[in-house]
Amino acid sequence: MTVARVTEVIGMSPYGWKEAMDEALNRANKTLRNITHVEIQKQDATISNGKITDYRVTCHFTFILED
Numbered sequence: 001m002t003v004a005r006v007t008e009v010i011g012m013s014p015y016g017w018k019e020a021m022d023e024a025l026n027r028a029n030k031t032l033r034n035i036t037h038v039e040i041q042k043q044d045a046t047i048s049n050g051k052i053t054d055y056r057v058t059c060h061f062t063f064i065l066e067d
Contacts, residue, residue: 020057034064
C-alpha cells in the first residue's frame with residue numbers, strides 16, 4: 001500500500017510567478033524525496049511604489065512516504 005504526504009512550500013522571486021514556483025520546487029527537492037505532484041494554492045505579489053517587487057507562490061507538494 002502506498003502512503004503519501006502533502007507539505008506546503010512558499011517560493012518567492014522578484015522576476016515572476018514561474019521563477020517563484022521554480023524556487024519552491026528547488027527548495028522542496030533539497031529535503032523531500034519521491035515528489036509526485038504539485039498543486040498551486042495561491043499566487044500573490046508585494047507592491048511597492050505602484051510596482052510589483054516580489055512574486056509569491058504557495059504550493060502543496062505531494063510525496064510518497066518510504067517504507
